Amino acid sequence: MNYLDVRDLHVAYRTAGGEVPAVRGVSFGIAPGTTLGVAGESGCGKSTVALALLRLLPASARVSGQVLLDGEDVLGMRWGRLRAVRWAGASIVFQGAMHSLNAVHRVGDQIAEPVLVHGQATPAQARRRVGELLEQVGLPAWRARSYPHELSGGQRQRAMIAMALACRPRLIIADEPTTALDVMIQAQILRLIDDLVAGSGISMLMISHDLSVLADTCDRLAVMYAGRIVEEGPAGAVFADARHPYGAALSAAFPRVGDPASRRAPRGLPGDPPDPADLPSGCAFRPRCPAVQDRCAEVDPALWPAGPDRGAACVRVLSAEEARALGVPPPEGSDGGGVPAAPAATEDPGGTPDPGGTPEPGGTPESGGDRAPEPEETR
Amino acid sequence: MTAPAAPAAPDQPAPEPAGPVLSASGLHVTFAGRGGRAARAVDGVDLEIRPGEIVALVGESGCGKSTLARALLGLVRPTSGQVAYHGRPLDYRSRELKRFRERAQLVLQDPSGSLNPRHTVYDAVAEGRRIHNGATPDEQERVAEALSRAGLRPPERFLLRYPHELSGGQRQRVVIAGALILDPEVIVADEPVASLDASVRGEILRLLMRLRDDFGLAALVVTHDLGLAWNIADRIAVMYLGRVVETGTVEEVLSAPRHPYTRALLSVLPEAGQEPQVLAGEPPDPTRIPGGCRFHARCPVLASGRAEAAGVAERCRTEDPGPLPAGGAADAACHWARAQAAGG
Ligand SMILES: Nc1ncnc2c1ncn2[C@@H]1O[C@H](COP(=O)(O)OP(=O)(O)OP(=O)(O)O)[C@@H](O)[C@H]1O
Ligand SMILES: Nc1ncnc2c1ncn2[C@@H]1O[C@H](COP(=O)(O)OP(=O)(O)OP(=O)(O)O)[C@@H](O)[C@H]1O
Ligand code: SF4
Ligand SMILES: [Mg+2]
Ligand SMILES: [Mg+2]
DSSP, X not given: OOSEEEEXXXXXXXXXXXXXXXXXXXXXXXXTTOXXXXXXXXXXXXXXXHHHHTTOSOTTEEEEEEEEETTEEXXXXXHHHHHHIXXXXXXXXXXXGGGOSOTTXXXXXXXXXXXXXXXXXXXXXXXXXXXXXXXXXXXXXXXXXXXXXXXXXXXXXHHHHHHHHXXXXXXXXXXXXXXXXXXXXXXXXXXXHHHHHTTTOOEEEXXXXXXXXXXXXXXXXXXXXXXXXXXXXXXXXXXHSOSSHHHXXXXXXXXXXXXXGGTTOOOOOXXXXXXXXXXXXXXXXXXXXXXXXXXXXXXXXXXXXXXXXXXXXXGGGSOHHHHHHHTOOOOSSOSTTOOOSSOOOOSOOSOOOOTTOOOOTTSOTTSSTTSOOXXXXXX | OOOTTSOSSOSSOOOOXXXXXXXXXXXXXXXXXXXXXXXXXXXXXXEEEXXXXXXXXXXXXXXXXXXXXXXXXXXXXXXXXXXXETTEEOOOSHXXXXXXXXXXXXXXXXXXXXXXXXSOHHHHHHHHHHHHHOSOTTHHHHHHHHHHHTTOOSGGGTTTOOGGGSOHHHHHHHHHHHHHTTOOSEEEEESTTTTSOHHHHHHHHHHHHHHHHHHOOEEEEEESOHHHHHHXXXXXXXXXXXXXXXXXXXXXXXXXXXXXXXHHHHHTSTXXXXXXXXXXXXXXXXXXXXXXXXXXXGOHHHHTTHHHHXXXXXXXXXXXXXXXXXXXXXXXXXXXXXXXXXXX
């Protein structure tokens, strides 16, 4: 049984310029004692998902779908219950949180607060618990008396993790817990997180734009693009052998030190990240996809099965029969649909193809751009 | 244009031109620290950047990378030692310095806010040139050229945009264009891609390599990302607490690291495929540089008894292995590594 199950989550922000569909139908689950990593480039909706899980989004956000925590739907909860869940059920280490410790209070008092308020502890019990928590995250207990400015970035991040652990939550959501930290400090924090999750039964959702960090730390990986999960599966398999062209490009963009293939050959992905308010028809990755086909303009791919325990939202993972069964047009060539390992290191540094305007060589440009089926996402 | 896989300066020794563009010798930069304790941010560094060469300067936060980079550009005056441009010591009088700064440009990472949100791309790129040359009639042409060199093509599409109308990668390209418009000989890029997405990062790194291949631009790239060094640099200098502790070609240093610090850095890379040696504690403090080898208190080789077995443990604690010469041969400032090399 999963501790967390998210089903068909949608989030749109209402803005002056219209609605921004930031999350467009995301589903995943996390079993107790395991870690799911969520990767993807800036703006793809990672933090929006994290905040939606505990209903921490601003009032301008319109949310639908289900967030089941131990079987109970967070999105439908009453306030009192939600508050209890936020402390004891799940807690979150926010992106950039290490800068958000209150400067005028001692670190220990800030960690003690939830214990006092929600754990109904006496001050003496709370003090003891703070000492325990600090030691659990590798800080000496006397650090409770320090002010935030007396701590380094890595130490502050440890304090934030101690705070997240304060009420013994069963799920921890960590949004970019090591970004902006030095490599060695990052390694320290990741090891700490590993130790905390292993054997404790805690479930963890870890968000990062650094796929290589997640591949190393997490059990499963989900790669997001333009508000969707486009690839999901066991961490090692996704990193080593992605089935979605975006997953493949993202993983190829991380150089492996010592690997001759990446020596003097930096790889990126030409083109700009998508604008969530102005997505192309069909597959949202189409304008940047190195493996794009004509049918990609017509089909909005879902997370289809792509090997044992994995899924990918790309028409190329479908066999001819599967495509037929789903009513997806077959590939025009019969190249079997393998995904290229990485975008070729092309020499186009400009990297700004016009969204939707990449004509297929020899294809029929504009062959149906306007009569593409409505994406089924709008609800 | 050369494909990235076939760089213009491969491993055979290039016909040695007239020595380094930019060099530091015996460089020290000391700041007056809190409570009167001096912070020896750069504590005896020799370093060379040769024409058309990309040198990576790596090391953990606070080890002195940015201070060294700024000193090389004449933005910080050394406490002792010197910086030389084509072998001539920098002249810190304002007129001379201004001319030097046209030839050697600093590229900062944009998200740290080096672009003014109220300036168009055109103004942002033209600005540096106006400081040096005033507004000349060919300004527009030069701005367009710099933008297209930085990969923003066609330039007309970007001229009148504001930073918030650009993606992170495009903003970083604007910053680079602002340096290129002065036609520099060398650029010093301080964490040029640190906060960019992996996909965008590769594009910017390719740009830096192409500028080297097409225009012979030399670069010092400051980073704590070893993967970046492996991706684009020719040589690498690993810095620890104000000193370069290991240097050599990227292949030498990253494929066969000698210094225990370099080894530890490599071991914690995700996918390193070896037991990570996570060094305990925080990056150390330049106001209290330990005696002996400055790394000895955190050194896994000393702690595990391997230095003892090699008969150097006492020297690790008491004798400074000394600064490394800028000569270019692979070398590590470590008693144990030297004993290993000598012992075969
Ligand atoms: N309060 C808001 N109002 C309007 N749009 C928003 C709001 N918050 C986020 N967005 C938009 O929603 C999309 C997703 O944002 P989100 O912060 O979830 O991305 P992210 O994947 O966490 O990115 P990063 O890696 O930069 O943290 C972006 O296009 C963003 O501009
Ligand atoms: N103006 C200054 N006054 C006093 N100390 C300084 C000053 N500038 C830097 N330092 C100190 O010198 C040391 C080296 O700093 P520097 O910024 O060069 O490190 P860095 O290697 O670039 O670190 P990072 O990777 O975090 O950018 C640090 O301990 C820093 O606190
Ligand atoms: S000199 Fe000694 S202490 Fe210093 S790095 Fe080498 S083995 Fe370690
Ligand atoms: Mg975010
Ligand atoms: Mg710096």
